[in-house]
Amino acid sequence: MCEYVVMADRRIKLRRVSGTLGAEVLGARLRELDDETFGAIHQALLENEVLFFRDSGLDDEAQMALAHRFGSPSVFPLLKLMGATGPSFQVIEDGPESPNEADYWHTDVTWTPEPPKVALLRAGIVPAVGGDTMWGSMTNAYDALSPTMQGLIAGLEVVHDNESFIAAAARKMGDSPETTKLMNELRDAYPAVTHPLVRTHPETGRRALLWGGDFMRRIAGMSPAESDTLLKFLGRHLEQSRFHCRWSWEPGDLAIWDERSTVHQVVNDHFPQRRSVHRCVVDGDRPFFDPQRAAG
Numbered sequence: 001m002c003e004y005v006v007m008a009d010r011r012i013k014l015r016r017v018s019g020t021l022g023a024e025v026l027g028a029r030l031r032e033l034d035d036e037t038f039g040a041i042h043q044a045l046l047e048n049e050v051l052f053f054r055d056s057g058l059d060d061e062a063q064m065a066l067a068h069r070f071g072s073p074s075v076f077p078l079l080k081l082m083g084a085t086g087p088s089f090q091v092i093e094d095g096p097e098s099p100n101e102a103d104y105w106h107t108d109v110t111w112t113p114e115p116p117k118v119a120l121l122r123a124g125i126v127p128a129v130g131g132d133t134m135w136g137s138m139t140n141a142y143d144a145l146s147p148t149m150q151g152l153i154a155g156l157e158v159v160h161d162n163e164s165f166i167a168a169a170a171r172k173m174g175d176s177p178e179t180t181k182l183m184n185e186l187r188d189a190y191p192a193v194t195h196p197l198v199r200t201h202p203e204t205g206r207r208a209l210l211w212g213g214d215f216m217r218r219i220a221g222m223s224p225a226e227s228d229t230l231l232k233f234l235g236r237h238l239e240q241s242r243f244h245c246r247w248s249w250e251p252g253d254l255a256i257w258d259e260r261s262t263v264h265q266v267v268n269d270h271f272p273q274r275r276s277v278h279r280c281v282v283d284g285d286r287p288f289f290d291p292q293r294a295a296g
C-alpha cells in the first residue's frame with residue numbers, strides 16, 4: 001500500500017489519481033451498496049470531486065439505479081422538448097464519421113437554470129490507444145487565484161446560452177426544416193441564463209469557478225473587451241495541469257463526478273478510432289454565491 005491509498009471508510013479504500021483531485025474507489029460492490037457504503041462514497045465524492053471504479057460491473061439499468069441514489073436523474077432538455085418524460089440515458093459513440101466534440105474544458109449544460117449535480121459515465125467501446133478523459137478542479141483553481149483576483153471576480157455574473165450546443169446538435173441531426181424548428185424551440189424554451197462566476201458549493205461551502213466553456217457569452221455589466229480579457233485569463237488559468245487529473249479507460253469503468261466543482265474534457269487523440277460512453281446525469285440546484293460562506 002502506498003501513501004496514496006487511504007481507508008476512507010471501513011468498507012472502501014481510495015487510491016488518489018492525482019495530487020489535486022480524483023480517486024479510484026477500491027472494494028465497492030456497486031450493485032449492492034448499503035446506505036453506509038453509499039454514504040462513504042458520497043463523502044469521498046465531495047472530498048475528491050471525481051471517483052473512478054475499475055470494471056464497475058454495471059449495465060445501463062444498474063448505472064441508472066446508482067444515479068437515483070444521488071438524486072433525480074435528469075431528462076435531457078432536447079429530449080424533454082421532443083416529449084420525453086422519464087430520465088434520459090445516452091450512449092455517445094464517436095468514430096471516423098463523427099469525431100468527439102467534447103474536447104474542450106466545460107461543465108455540462110450550464111445553459112439551463114439548474115445545471116446537473118453529478119454525472120455518471122461508463123466506458124463502452126474503448127479505443128486501443130487514447131481517448132482518456134480529463135477533469136479539472138474548479139475549487140483548487142479558485143483557491144490558487146490571488147486574494148485580489150478572488151475579490152474581483154466574486155459576485156460577478158456570467159451569461160450562458162445554448163448557441164454552441166444548438167450548432168453542434170444541428171450539425172449532427174442534419175439540415176432540415178424539422179431540425180430548424182426543433183432548434184428554435186430549444187432556443188425559446190431555454191433562453192440565456194445568468195450564473196455566478198464563482199459559486200458556493202451547496203454541500204461543502206467551498207467556492208468554485210463555474211466554467212461553462214463555449215456556453216459562456218459574457219460577464220454581465222462589463223464591456224466586451226473587459227469580459228473577453230477576464231474570461232481568457234481564467235480559461236488559461238484553469239488549463240494548468242496542476243488542477244487536473246486524467247483517467248485511461250478500460251471497458252466497464254465508471255466515473256462519477258461532481259458537476260458543481262469540476263470541468264472535464266475528452267482527450268480527442270483516439271480519432272479516428274471508435275469510442276463509446278454511457279452517460280446519465282442527476283438534477284442540480286440553481287447555482288448561487290454566498291459571500292458569507294467561504295469554507296475552504
Ligand SMILES: [Fe+2]
Pocket residue numbers: 102106107108264
Ligand atoms: Fe461533458
